[in-house]
Amino acid sequence: MKKGKFLSSVGVVTAAALTLVACGKSNTDDNSGAKTANKFPIATPAKAVKQGGTIKIAEETDTPFTGVFNEELQMDQPSADVSSPGQESLFYVDDNYKINDKGPAILRLDRKANTATITIKKGVKWSDGKQVTAKDVEFAYEIIANKDTNSQRYSDQFNVIKGMKEYHEGKAKTISGIEMPDGENGRKVVLHCTELKPGMAYTGNGYIWEDAAPYHYLKNVPFKKLESSDQLRKNPIFFGPYKVQKIVRGQSVTWVPNKYYWRGKPKLDKVIYQVVSPNSASQAIKSHKFDIIQVINSQWKQVKDTKSVNFVAKIPLQYNYLAFKVGKWDAKKSKNVMNPKAKMNNKALRQAMAYAMNTDSVYKHYTDGLSFQIPTLIPSPFGDYYDKSIKGYTYNIKKANQILDKAGYKKKGKWRVQPNGKPLTIHFLAMSGNAIQQPIDQNYIQQWNKIGLNVKLVGGRLTEFNSFYDKVQHDDPGVDMFIAGWTLSDEPSQQQMYSEGTMSNYSRFVTPENNKLLQEMDSQKAFNHKYRVQKFHEWQKYMVDQAYVVPTVNSYQIDAVNDKITGYSYKPSHMNNDHHIWFDIGYAK
Numbered sequence: 208m209k210k211g212k213f214l215s216s217v218g219v220v221t222a223a224a225l226t227l228v229a230c231g232k233s234n235t236d237d238n239s240g241a242k243t244a245n246k247f248p249i250a251t252p253a254k255a256v257k258q259g260g261t262i263k264i265a266e267e268t269d270t271p272f273t274g275v276f277n278e279e280l281q282m283d284q285p286s287a288d289v290s291s292p293g294q295e296s297l298f299y300v301d302d303n304y305k306i307n308d309k310g311p312a313i314l315r316l317d318r319k320a321n322t323a324t325i326t327i328k329k330g331v332k333w334s335d336g337k338q339v340t341a342k343d344v345e346f347a348y349e350i351i352a353n354k355d356t357n358s359q360r361y362s363d364q365f366n367v368i369k370g371m372k373e374y375h376e377g378k379a380k381t382i383s384g385i386e387m388p389d390g391e392n393g394r395k396v397v398l399h400c401t402e403l404k405p406g407m408a409y410t411g412n413g414y415i416w417e418d419a420a421p422y423h424y425l426k427n428v429p430f431k432k433l434e435s436s437d438q439l440r441k442n443p444i445f446f447g448p449y450k451v452q453k454i455v456r457g458q459s460v461t462w463v464p465n466k467y468y469w470r471g472k473p474k475l476d477k478v479i480y481q482v483v484s485p486n487s488a489s490q491a492i493k494s495h496k497f498d499i500i501q502v503i504n505s506q507w508k509q510v511k512d513t514k515s516v517n518f519v520a521k522i523p524l525q526y527n528y529l530a531f532k533v534g535k536w537d538a539k540k541s542k543n544v545m546n547p548k549a550k551m552n553n554k555a556l557r558q559a560m561a562y563a564m565n566t567d568s569v570y571k572h573y574t575d576g577l578s579f580q581i582p583t584l585i586p587s588p589f590g591d592y593y594d595k596s597i598k599g600y601t602y603n604i605k606k607a608n609q610i611l612d613k614a615g616y617k618k619k620g621k622w623r624v625q626p627n628g629k630p631l632t633i634h635f636l637a638m639s640g641n642a643i644q645q646p647i648d649q650n651y652i653q654q655w656n657k658i659g660l661n662v663k664l665v666g667g668r669l670t671e672f673n674s675f676y677d678k679v680q681h682d683d684p685g686v687d688m689f690i691a692g693w694t695l696s697d698e699p700s701q702q703q704m705y706s707e708g709t710m711s712n713y714s715r716f717v718t719p720e721n722n723k724l725l726q727e728m729d730s731q732k733a734f735n736h737k738y739r740v741q742k743f744h745e746w747q748k749y750m751v752d753q754a755y756v757v758p759t760v761n762s763y764q765i766d767a768v769n770d771k772i773t774g775y776s777y778k779p780s781h782m783n784n785d786h787h788i789w790f791d792i793g794y795a796k
Contacts, residue, residue: 247520250776251768254795261477262772262792265500267485269639270672271457276443278418278784279350280434282359283676284694289480291786292462293334293445296417297325297344299788300410302779304697310783311339311446311469314415318403323415327394332467333421334450342391343419348382349374350420354538355430359680363541363708364413364700369399375541391422404700405733411696413703417784419446448473448790458482474774474793485641492516498769504574504762505643513767520765521777524588524695526581529564529757531557532689534715535682542708543715550633551687553626555614557754560688561600562607563654566759573643578762583747586761589699594744597751599758607658616659623659633662636678636689639669648690679713689713690759694785700729701746705756716755724749771795 266272272285278294281287287294299310306314311331315324331339348368351360352375366372369384384399398415406412421444428436443451448470449462462478483491489506491497493513502510502518511518533552534545551557567580582599585592615626625631633655637648648669655662665686670678678686691713696703703709706725707717724746733739750756768775774791781788 247518247763247765249519249521249778250781251517251519251770251773254773256474256773256791256793257796258472258474258793259476260474260794261479262475262498262769263479263481263496265483265488265491265497266480267483267488267501267503267641268672269484269486269641272482273673274440274454274456275434276445276451277350277420277433277439279347279360279416279420280356280358280439283672285482285672287784288786289460290443290445291447291784292449292478292480292789293443293447293451293465294784294786295445295447296410296784297327297419298410298417299783300697300779304409304411304779306408306410314408316403316407321400321402323398323400323403323407325396325398325415327419328469329394331446331469333424333446334444334465334467335421335424336467337421337423338392338394339419339446340391340422341387341389341393341396342422344396344416345382345385345387345391346422346425347416347418347420348385350430350433351416352382353430356433359710361541361710362413362703363706364702365416366708367400367402367404367414369401402731404729405739406698406700406729409698412698413696413700449475449478452477468790470790473790475789478789488641492767495769498772499775500767502765502767503641504577505641507575507577507765510767515770516767517770517772518765519768519775519777520763522586522588522761523764524586524697525693526584526586526695526761527690527692527759528584529561529690529759530688530714531716531755532682532686532714533755534717536710536715543712543717545715545717550625550631553614554753555610556616557757558600559607559610559614559616559658560655560660561754561757562603562610563658563660564600564651564757564759565602565654567602569647569650570760573647574762577765578760581758581761582751584701584705584750584756584758585699585743585747586695591740592699592743594747597747599751600754604654604657611658611660618659621659622661631661633660634665634685634687635662636665636675636683636686637669638675638689638691639671645669651690680710682715697779697785699743701725702729705750714755716753718753720749721746721753 266285266288268285272289273283275281275286276290297310297312298306298314301307312325312327325344327339350356351358352371370379370382373379374382386397387393388397389395404414407414424444425438428438441454448465448468450465452463453461459481464473485503488500488503489509492500492510531551533549534543537544570578582597583594587593611623616623623631652662679689702725704711707722724742728739728742771794773795774793775787781791
C-alpha cells in the first residue's frame with residue numbers, strides 16, 4: 208500500500224463505509240460517522256472472473272494530471288491514480304497493513320543485526336522483460352536521496368539507513384548501508400540501519416522504501432533531467448499487471464496487459480483512466496460513461512438511485528487541513544527553518560482562526576454529512592493511536608474574539624491590527640476543486656471577517672491544483688496560510704509530514720517539543736505498543752494546542768462500480784500502494 212504521503216485535491220476526497228484498523232485496536236465509537244459503516248459494502252460481490260473486456264475509470268480533477276510516472280518523484284494523487292494499473296510496489300500486506308510474503312518481494316527484519324533484507328522473487332519482471340534486480344531497489348533510494356532530482360520524497364527518516372545522509376549531502380558517491388550480496392544483478396538487498404523502528408514491519412512506515420526503479424532503463428538520464436525525461440513522461444515501464452499503451456498528456460492513460468507480469472496474465476484487455484471534471488461526475492455516473500467513478504459527496508442525492516452500479520466504499524486515511532506558514536525550507540541544510548517573527552507565528556492568532564471556522568455545519572450542509580469534521584491529525588481509522596478524548600476546534604466565535612482581545616489584536620475601525628499596532632492583512636491560498644469549494648472557502652473568509660481579521664484570497668480567487676502546490680512547496684512569500692489535503696500512509700508515524708527534516712512539512716514549523724515527540728513515537732521504547740500509543744496521544748494534544756496545522760474534515764469515499772465488475776475491494780489485503788490490485792479485477796462470468 209502507500210509508501211508515503213500524497214497531496215490530494217481538496218474537495219475531491221469523497222465518500223465511504225468501513226473503519227479500518229492500522230496496527231491497533233478498532234475504534235468506531237467516535238465522531239467520524241463510522242456507525243453508518245454498514246450502509247455500503249467494502250467490495251463488489253465475489254464472483255468468478257472471465258478473460259477480456261475494457262474498464263474505463265474516471266480521474267476526477269479540474270486540472271490536468273502532471274504525469275510523473277515514477278514513485279520516487281511523484282507527489283500528486285492524480286498521477287498516482289492514473290499510474291496504478293502498472294505501478295506495483297514490492298510488498299503486499301494483510302488486513303492489518305502488516306507486510307506479508309505474497310507480493311513481488313519478501314522482507315525480513317533482524318533487530319539484533321539492525322538489518323532489513325529485501326529479496327525479489329524470481330520472475331518479477333519489468334514490462335520490457337528484464338528481471339527486477341537488487342540495483343533497481345538501490346537506484347530508487349538514489350533517486351530519492353540525490354539532490355539533483357529535487358525529490359520531495361526525501362526526509363531525514365531515511366538517515367536510519369547507513370550512508371544515506373552522506374549520499375544526500377554529496378559527500379559519498381554510493382549509499383554505504385545498501386548491500387547487494389549477490390551483485391547488482393542479484394535479487395537480494397540488505398539495508399544496514401543504525402536501528403530498526405517499530406513501524407518497519409508495516410507498509411508506509413517511511414523508513415523502508417517500497418518500490419524499485421528500472422536502472423537499466425533510466426541509468427543514462429542525468430538525475431537533474433529525470434523528472435522531465437521521456438522515460439518518465441511518455442514511455443514509462445513498470446512491473447505491475449499492465450503496461451502503458453498510450454498517454455494523452457494530462458488527460459488519459461491507456462493500459463494493456465504486461466505479458467511478463469509475475470503472477471500471470473491479468474484478466475482485462477484494457478484499462479483506461481480519463482480525466483473528468485468533478486462537476487460532471489454525477490451526470491457521468493447516471494449515464495454510465497465510466498465503469499468506475501468516485502461519487503462527489505455533494506452530489507450523492509443525485510446519484511444514489513442509479514441502476515446497474517454497486518456502491519463500494521470506505522473511510523479513507525486522509526484529511527483536509529488548514530496550515531499557517533511560519534518559515535521556509537532550507538535546501539542546503541535539508542531542513543525546515545522557522546521564522547519566529549512570521550506574521551502567523553502567534554499561537555493566539557492561529558487558535559482564534561481555528562475557533563472561528565464553522566466546519567461541521569458547512570460540510571453537513573453541502574455534503575449530507577458525508578464529509579465530517581475531525582478533531583486531530585490522527586484519524587480514527589488508526590485505532591487506539593487516535594485520541595478520542597480530544598475535542599479539537601469546535602465553532603466558537605465568542606472564544607475566538609476573547610483570545611484575540613487578550614493577545615493584543617485590537618480593533619482599529621473594521622479590522623484588528625497586530626499587537627505591535629501595525630495593520631494586519633492575512634493572505635489565504637485556497638485550491639479550486641468541485642462546485643462546493645468556492646462557497647466553503649468564501650464562508651471561512653466571512654467567518655474570519657466576523658472576528659475582525661482582514662483575510663484575502665491569494666490572487667483574488669481559488670488557485671488550480673498544480674499552481675497551488677507550486678506556491679506551497681516553494682514557500683511563496685505572498686501566502687500566509689492555506690487549506691490542503693493529505694492522503695496518509697497506513698503506518699501512522701508522523702515523521703514524513705511534520706518533522707524538521709521533511710520537505711512535506713509545508714507549514715515549516717519546527718519546535719524542540721515536536722522533534723522530541725516525533726522521535727519518541729518511533730524510538731526503541733515504542734516497540735512497546737502502550738508506550739507508542741501514549742506518545743501519539745501526547746503529540747495530538749500538543750498539535751491541537753499549537754495549531755500550526757488544524758485538521759478540518761475527512762470524507763466518506765464511495766465509488767460507483769459497474770455491477771458486472773468483480774474483484775474490486777477496499778480491504779487492505781486487496782490493495783497495493785493505496786490502489787486496487789488490478790490483477791484481481793475483471794468482468795464476472
